[in-house]
Amino acid sequence: MTTVAYLEKLNTEQRRAVEYGLVDGSSTSAGGPLLIIAGAGSGKTNTLAHRVAHLIFLGADPQRMLLMTFSRRAAAEMTRRVERICAEALGGKGGGDVLAWAGTFHAIGARLLREYAGAIGLDPAFTIHDREDSADLMNLIRHELGFSKTESRFPTKGTCLAIYSRAVNAEIPLEQVLLGAFPWCARWHAELRQLFAAYVEAKQAQNVLDYDDLLLYWAQMMQDEALAEEIGGRFDHILVDEYQDTNRLQASILLALKPKGQGLTVVGDDAQSIYSFRAANVRNILEFPKSFTPPAEIVTLNRNYRSTEPILTAANAVISLAAERYAKNLWTERRSSERPQLVTVRDESDQARFIAERVL
The missing domain is CATH 3.40.50.300 (P-loop containing nucleotide triphosphate hydrolases)
Structure with missing residues (x-):
């Protein structure tokens, strides 16, 4: 060969x-x-x-x-x-x-x-928490700080972890994260800052890294x-x-x-x-x-191997509406006389049900 x-x-x-x-x-x-x-x-x-x-x-x-x-x-x-x-x-x-x-x-x-831990002052025997472990630790600290007993409901452990994760991965301030993606939690800005500081301290004390820390x-x-x-x-x-x-x-x-x-x-x-x-x-x-x-x-x-020409025509039309994009025009050798259908469904469950029924 x-x-x-x-x-x-x-x-x-x-x-x-x-x-x-x-x-x-x-x-x-x-x-x-x-x-x-x-x-x-x-x-x-x-x-x-x-x-x-x-x-x-x-x-x-x-x-x-x-x-x-x-x-x-x-x-x-x-x-x-x-x-x-x-x-x-x-x-x-x-x-x-x-x-x-x-x-x-x-x-x-x-x-x-793990390989370069010594060079950055990290214990190479660190434990890695998955999302569930991280949420549980966040919830423990949330409870210890008394935020789980507030009169108006404080964000859940999952929401708290999502806010923390976005701030870390997007490299933007907490206030900006709250206003842009979690506006219903903005009123808890000070408490969330306190929670996240305690969360970081707990991880360091336990020699734990979460998924966000790996990056x-x-x-x-x-x-x-x-x-x-x-x-x-x-x-x-x-x-x-x-x-x-x-x-x-x-x-x-x-x-x-x-x-x-x-x-x-x-x-x-x-x-x-x-x-x-x-x-x-x-x-x-x-x-x-x-x-x-x-x-x-x-x-x-540009060549598509998966879809038929009418589907790509519709897709190209949608993609072309993007204000900023890389120019491309998907094409295929697969011809079809059947045009795509626009179907309105109530939610994701209805969407899945509709597709399953059509396939069957």
Whole structure:
């Protein structure tokens, strides 16, 4: 199996994205920053997997590659695809345990924090609280401070944790978070500030980090120039999936890892930015190219493999209304005479029921 043979499965734009920055067919030059704008159903995962596999095929050290996704399932699927492509390209060799550094932002952060704990004054034996554990600790402190017995109802433990999490991930003041996303809680500004201070103290006393801390501590660690240079220098290539769903903390970590953008590839679609409740900021992907000098290369994947032409016509019309966006026009070879239907339902349950009934 030659290099050309497995790349021939890709369309022109996909192949351009896969081969970008590889000078004279070599991976020794990491290349400048690359932004892949991948429209819905355009083979984004396949393209990213082929880029990783192609780099390995050309000699890039997989131990010096960092691949970050937004779920463990996505990371596992990406790894499987890369291993399958590598095995195919290398004639059955190199198919196992290719990527040593593949996972979610939080998982990679936890791994690096344990490794560099001594350098930042952190006990490497820290415990990681999941959301439920964090909410329970928040509730305990909420009760100890007497906020659970107020005359008018104080925000629940889940709401308190959501407010705290947004403030941390969006890197904005508490008052701004309350006014922008939780206006019904604004009256509790002073009490919430007291609660969050006590929550942080409790975590430190118990040697506990929550999910937000995994990003916060990592970002703070990257403010040390020597550490940032050392950690960034461990990776020749960094690839990030679903970049439209990153928050400010994650973007700052990425730019600190590769301030000049060498070997940096991010994939995403500004039209699919849907995780605002996680403090995701669509400006990260909109402003990515001009974060570097010269600006990042942009490759757009327009061909859709999932939907029919009438559906894409409707989707393109909706997307075109965005005030600020990357220009793209999804197209497909799948024809259909059936036009999309506009259906009004009462709520999410009705929506699910309607779809299930139509499928059946």
